[in-house]
Amino acid sequence: MNAGxxxxxxxVAGVVALVIRKIVRDKKSGKTCSSCGGSCGCDGCSPGMNESVHKGK
Structure with missing residues (x-):
């Protein structure tokens, strides 16, 4: 491998690490709906079906 x-x-490895870090931070702060599969009706989710997933929020 050469220097370039x-x-x-x-x-590229640094950019990937920053993206992963952002995803983890968003998930910990509750900015994503990954725990409900996107079907709970909260902000950013599809309208809908399972709001019991977010009962603690």
């Missing part, structure tokens, strides 16, 4: 390839690899 290593630099690009490090940049």
């Amino acid at each position: 390839t290593i630099i690009v690899l490090l940049i």
Whole structure:
């Protein structure tokens, strides 16, 4: 591997790490509806079916 390839690899790995970090932080803060599969009717979810998933919010 040459230096250019290593630099690009490090940049791509850094971007991927930041994206994963953002997803984890959003999930912990409740900004996503991944726990309900998107069918609970809360902000950002499809209208709907299972609001019992978010009863603690």
